Amino acid sequence: MSLDLIYFKACPFAQRTLIALGHLGLEFSKTLINPMDKPSWMFAVSPSGQVPLLKVDEQEVLFDSSVICEYLNDTAQGNLLLGDALQRAKQRCLVEFGGECQMAFAGLLAAPNEEKFNQVKTGLLKKLAWLEAQVDENGPLFAGSQLSMVDIAFAPLFLRLQHLQKVVPIFTDNDLPKISRWSMAVLEQKAVQESVEGDFSMIFKMVVGSRGKDGFVHKQMNQEK
Ligand SMILES: N[C@@H](CCC(=O)N[C@@H](CS)C(=O)NCC(=O)O)C(=O)O
Structure with missing residues (x-):
């Protein structure tokens, strides 16, 4: 094949x-x-x-x-979806929700000014607060120690949030402790690290410069220099 x-x-x-x-x-x-x-x-x-x-x-x-x-x-006969039919369906719901969170994140980059940025940020934080309650208490990954479809669905968002937070703070570890811990564990996964071609900070800068040209994040990024 x-x-x-x-x-x-x-x-x-x-x-x-x-x-x-x-x-x-x-x-x-x-x-x-x-x-x-x-x-x-x-x-x-x-x-x-x-x-x-x-x-x-x-x-x-x-x-x-x-x-x-x-x-x-x-x-590959993998085990990225775990459990019975209902549990697997619940994981698919979270994968779908991961897409919604990713779109909200794209809205942050596109925000033309601070007011719009804060408005979109509030929406994203509301989603993340809901997600926080779904994460396994012990981790390190979403549902324990095994990488699942939900981890994969959120990995790109976590990587982008990590880079955005260097420019504009979005949340602290205390605000969302389980998501903070989970995202660290996801970003340490070999398959996640190897999914990035080259230097992601350069890719992120390029995305901000094209998707969010002259927007709030772009201006904050340029001020940093
Ligand atoms: N729901 C789709 C979303 C894919 C998507 O939004 N892809 C973007 C790039 S990140 C795209 O191709 N955009 C080009 C366009 O819309 O013209 C998926 O999960 O694959």
């Missing part, structure tokens, strides 16, 4: 699939796309024109990171 991942370098959803591929030990190739210059063939296989896409055996194409991660898990 051949697997080709079609992705943008800075895409958090593509990063989820890279983590799953690495963790599950599957062999794959990668096709890097420039988001500013998408090839026309992409629209034939991706109705939304989004990445990640997974080409299987050079024929079938799957889209949506959560679907791709589940397919990879099934293919």
